[in-house]
Structure formats: structure tokens, C-alpha cells
Amino acid sequence: MTAAPGSTKAARTRASILGAASELFRQNGYSATGVREIAVTAGVDPALVIRYFGSKEALFLETATIDPIWAERMAGPLDTLGERTARGLVEARQESQGSVTALLRATETPGIRAHLQQVMADQLIAPILDRLPGPEAEIRARVFAAQTLGLMYLLFTVDDPILRSMPPDRIIAYYGAALQAVLTGPEPEPN
Amino acid sequence: MTAAPGSTKAARTRASILGAASELFRQNGYSATGVREIAVTAGVDPALVIRYFGSKEALFLETATIDPIWAERMAGPLDTLGERTARGLVEARQESQGSVTALLRATETPGIRAHLQQVMADQLIAPILDRLPGPEAEIRARVFAAQTLGLMYLLFTVDDPILRSMPPDRIIAYYGAALQAVLTGPEPEPN
DNA sequence: GTCTATAACGTGATAGAC
DNA sequence: GTCTATCACGTTATAGAC
Numbered sequence: 001m002t003a004a005p006g007s008t009k010a011a012r013t014r015a016s017i018l019g020a021a022s023e024l025f026r027q028n029g030y031s032a033t034g035v036r037e038i039a040v041t042a043g044v045d046p047a048l049v050i051r052y053f054g055s056k057e058a059l060f061l062e063t064a065t066i067d068p069i070w071a072e073r074m075a076g077p078l079d080t081l082g083e084r085t086a087r088g089l090v091e092a093r094q095e096s097q098g099s100v101t102a103l104l105r106a107t108e109t110p111g112i113r114a115h116l117q118q119v120m121a122d123q124l125i126a127p128i129l130d131r132l133p134g135p136e137a138e139i140r141a142r143v144f145a146a147q148t149l150g151l152m153y154l155l156f157t158v159d160d161p162i163l164r165s166m167p168p169d170r171i172i173a174y175y176g177a178a179l180q181a182v183l184t185g186p187e188p189e190p191n
Numbered sequence: 192m193t194a195a196p197g198s199t200k201a202a203r204t205r206a207s208i209l210g211a212a213s214e215l216f217r218q219n220g221y222s223a224t225g226v227r228e229i230a231v232t233a234g235v236d237p238a239l240v241i242r243y244f245g246s247k248e249a250l251f252l253e254t255a256t257i258d259p260i261w262a263e264r265m266a267g268p269l270d271t272l273g274e275r276t277a278r279g280l281v282e283a284r285q286e287s288q289g290s291v292t293a294l295l296r297a298t299e300t301p302g303i304r305a306h307l308q309q310v311m312a313d314q315l316i317a318p319i320l321d322r323l324p325g326p327e328a329e330i331r332a333r334v335f336a337a338q339t340l341g342l343m344y345l346l347f348t349v350d351d352p353i354l355r356s357m358p359p360d361r362i363i364a365y366y367g368a369a370l371q372a373v374l375t376g377p378e379p380e381p382n
Numbered sequence: 383g384t385c386t387a388t389a390a391c392g393t394g395a396t397a398g399a400c
Numbered sequence: 401g402t403c404t405a406t407c408a409c410g411t412t413a414t415a416g417a418c
Contacts, residue, residue, distance in 0.1 A: 013401090031222070031299050035395060045402055050396060083382060107296045107348050108222050117349055136361060142345070142354045143365045149349075150341020154333070157298050158308055158340075163333045170327060173379040174334045178369045188364040191274060201385065226410060236387050241411060 014052050016042040021049075022063040026098035030060055030106035061115050064103045066123050067096040074127035081128070082180030086172045089151050101156040104149075120145055134187055143182050151175055205243050207233045212240075213254040217289035221251055221297040252306050255294045257314050258287040265318035272319070273371025277363045280342050292347040295340075311336055325378055334373050342366055 007015075020041035024033045035056050039046040053059035073084055092100075103119075106112045124145045132140045154160050163171070198206075211232035215224040226247050230237040244250035264275055283291075294310070297303045315336045323331045345351050354362070 010401095029299050031394095034393085036393090047396080047398095047403080048401065051401080056395065087382075105298045108220050108299065113349060117351060120349070120351075121353075136365075138353075139357055139361050139365055142351070142357065143362065143369070146341045146345040146354070146366070147338055147369065148341070149344045150337045150339070153340045153344050154337040158304060158311070160308060160311075160333070162312075162329075163337070166330055166333065169381060170330050171334065173382055174327075174330055174373060175337070176382070177379040178334070178338065178373055181372060182365060182369055188368040190360060191278075191364055191367070204385085225408080227408090237410090238388085238412080239386065242386085247410065 013042075013044060013048065017044060017049055017052055017059070018062060021059050022099075025060055025063050025102050026095075029102050030109070030112070057109060057111050060102075060106070060112065064099065064112075064115060064119075066119060067099070069096070070123050071127070074123065078128065078131050079180075079184055082178070082183055083172060083176030085148060085179055086151065086176040089148070089155060090168045090171055090175075092155075097156050100152065101159075104152060104157045120149070124148060128183070133184060136187060140182055144179060147175075147179055147182065204233075204235060204239065208235060208240055208243055208250070209253060212250050213290075216251055216254050216293050217286075220293050221300070221303070248300060248302050251293075251297070251303065255290065255303075255306060255310075257310060258290070260287070261314050262318070265314065269319065269322050270371075270375055273369070273374055274363060274367030276339055276370055277342065277367040280339070280346060281359045281362055281366075283346075288347050291343065292350075295343060295348045311340070315339060319374070324375060327378060331373055335370060338366075338370055338373065 017038065021033070021038045024038055024041060035049050036046045038059075039049050042049075049056075049059065053062065069088065073088055074081070076084060103112070103116055107116065125141045128144070129137055129141050134140070154163055208229065212224070212229045215229055215232060226240050227237045229250075230240050233240075240250065241247075244253065260279065264279055265272070267275060294303070294307055298307065316332045319335070320328055320332050325331075345354055
């Protein structure tokens with residue numbers, strides 16, 4: 001418990017709260033995690049949590065970060081992005097998916113919804129928008145995001161056990177192909 | 192305020208609570224709607240709401256019904272189901288989508304999550320499972336459900352204004368084609 | 383006995399006094 | 401930084417009205 005050099009006591013307290021909150025939100029979700037619980041885990045007074053971060057919601061948003069693997073994946077070659085995205089989701093590590101699950105499930109809170117919208121625009125749409133072919137890049141990107149969120153929703157949010165029990169390679173084959181068609185396939189006919 | 196024939200006072204009270212709850216959940220969502228608020232709207236005492244339905248969650252589940260249009264649509268011809276599904280979502284009436292939105296957003300509560308899983312299995316998967324081609328009907332059906340939930344999630348749960356501002360017919364063209372490929376397209380190659 | 387209302391409990395996030 | 405107060409929540413025990 002000696003003071004770490006270069007970090008004030010306040011900074012260490014802040015970090016301690018943030019760490020405890022990350023863990024708890026990831027494990028138990030947003031609303032099931034109490035400010036008091038975070039405080040006890042971090043070894044501080046409950047009122048301090050609010051004083052440092054303003055509100056439980058603001059604290060949650062600070063912990064709601066995206067695995068850097070996403071930036072890497074989205075920056076890769078466009079002609080295999082469909083399959084790589086599907087594979088990344090189906091084979092996601094437990095730790096990485098916990099944070100996303102908490103975020104996808106906390107959509108009753110308007111501020112969190114806005115944050116999710118921003119994350120989606122930055123991480124899922126922006127990295128590919130100007131590389132997509134044809135005059136309808138904006139629609140392709142948005143449809144890709146919707147499809148990706150759909151697989152996340154069924155795998156993480158709903159946590160469908162039947163989908164989970166199916167052969168990963170076949171799910172990846174179907175979903176990857178569907179994603180790829182939207183990204184680089186021909187423009188569909190008007191109806 | 193005369194007694195309706197064939198309905199006891201208790202039955203009318205129950206119906207009144209259910210009606211008020213449906214409206215409020217649809218408009219403001221699950222957690223933002225209080226038991227006290229439902230009670231005031233229904234003109235009864237807050238304790239009665241719990242007494243009649245057991246819990247706020249159980250009451251919500253009774254109001255979380257699916258628009259009958261879904262059963263109709265899913266029972267129709269398989270070779271146009273992709274486009275009809277996409278169109279149904281993009282052109283959904285305000286009233287019909289409110290109930291679905293409330294359900295899709297309330298996924299922090301485990302019991303509601305279980306209900307959503309059941310609804311999905313009954314309404315989205317069961318109606319097409321034995322009509323899908325090839326030996327991988329189960330995977331096709333699940334992937335179809337994931338994609339459909341994805342469009343619902345972006346349109347209703349996240350309520351993405353940019354997607355909403357795009358030409359409906361083009362969204363339907365892209366998403367309908369992606370859905371249709373999963374339903375009746377060729378089996379994708381293994382990776 | 384059946385239906386309804388009162389009052390209170392425990393816990394949630396948060397604000398303000400010290 | 402800490403302690404205590406405030407207000408809203410779902411829920412329950414209990415007693416009153418018909």
C-alpha cells in the first residue's frame with residue numbers, strides 16, 4: 001500500500017473505482033450492479049463514486065470500451081471482411097464479449113443508447129465507408145452494421161443456446177457470406 | 192360506469208391495469224414505467240397491480256405480445272419471405288413497433304430475455320423450419336432470425352436516424368436479398 | 383369471503399452538510 | 401474525503417369495505 005510514484009492518491013482512487021466498475025458491469029450488467037457494490041469492491045465510500053464520475057451512467061460509459069481487435073479487423077482487406085467478422089463474433093473470447101454484452105443489453109437508458117450509436121458509427125461504419133463499391137456505400141455500410149449487430153444480439157444479448165450448439169464453421173460460412181454479399185456483392189434490383 | 196355484463200368487477204380491474212400497462216410500457220419502456228404510474232393511470236391502488244399480476248415483470252410479459260401480422264407473413268411463400276420481412280420492418284406502423292422495441296430493450300432482466308428467446312423460437316423459427324431446403328435447415332433458420340433481429344435492433348432499439356433517413360426501397364432491396372440468400376440460396380462453401 | 387386501500391420495509395441513486 | 405439525508409422504486413403485511 002505504498003504510494004505509487006507519479007500518481008496522486010486521487011488518481012489511484014479513481015483508477016480503483018474504474019477497475020472495480022469494469023469488472024462488475026462486465027459480469028453482472030449495468031442495472032444489476034450497484035454503486036454501493038462498486039464502492040465496496042474498490043474500497044471507497046459510495047458517495048465518492050458519484051463525486052468522481054458524476055453518475056453511475058457516466059461511469060458505465062467510461063468502462064464501455066471496444067476490444068481493439070475490432071479496429072484491426074475492420075482495417076483489413078474488404079474482400080474477406082464478411083467471413084472475418086462472423087468468425088470474430090462466433091469465436092469471441094469470454095472476456096471480450098462481456099463488455100459488449102453489457103452495452104448491448106443496457107439500451108433502456110437513453111444516454112447509453114446514444115453511446116452505442118456513436119460506437120457503431122465509429123467502429124463499424126466509418127472504417128469501411130469510403131472503401132465500399134458503388135454509389136450506395138452508405139446503405140451497404142448501414143446494412144452491414146445491422147447484420148453484425150444481429151449476430152451479436154443473438155449470440156450475446158439473447159445468448160441463444162441452440163445457435164451456440166451449432167457447428168461454428170457453418171454459422172461462419174452462412175453469416176460470412178451474407179455479410180460479404182452486402183459489402184462487395186452486386187447491387188440488388190429495385191423491387 | 193355501469194357494470195359490463197358478464198364481467199365481474201375484478202375482471203374489469205384486471206383489464207384496466209393491463210390496458211394501462213400496455214400503453215405505458217409501449218410508450219416509455221419497461222424500467223421507466225413505474226408500478227405507481229400504471230396504478231394511477233388505471234385508477235387503482237399500486238398494491239393491486241402486484242396482487243393481480245404477481246410482479247411488474249410478469250405484468251410486462253403479459254403485455255409483450257407480437258403483432259399478428261408476423262404469423263401471417265411467416266406463413267406466406269418462402270421464396271419472397273426475405274423481401275417481405277425487410278419491408279415489414281422498414282414500414283412498420285408506429286404502434287406495432289412500440290411493443291417490440293420495449294421487449295428488445297428490456298434484455299437486462301433474465302426473465303424477459305427468456306421470454307424473448309421463446310418468442311423468437313415460436314414466431315421466427317418454427318414457422319419456416321421444416322420448409323427450408325437442404326440438410327442445414329436449422330442453421331438457415333437461426334441465421335435468418337439473427338439477421339432479422341439485427342434490422343429490428345438498428346431500426347427500433349438503437350433507433351438509428353441515419354438508416355431511417357435512407358430510401359426505404361433500397362434498404363429493403365439489400366436486406367431482403369441478404370435474408371433470401373440465407374433462406375433459399377445455395378449452401379455456402381466451407382472455409 | 384372477496385376485493386381494495388393504507389402504511390411501511392428495504393434498497394436503489396444521488397445531493398448536500400461537515 | 402466522509403456521513404447522513406432525500407426521494408423514488410418494487411414489494412409486502414395487514415386491515416378495512418363490501
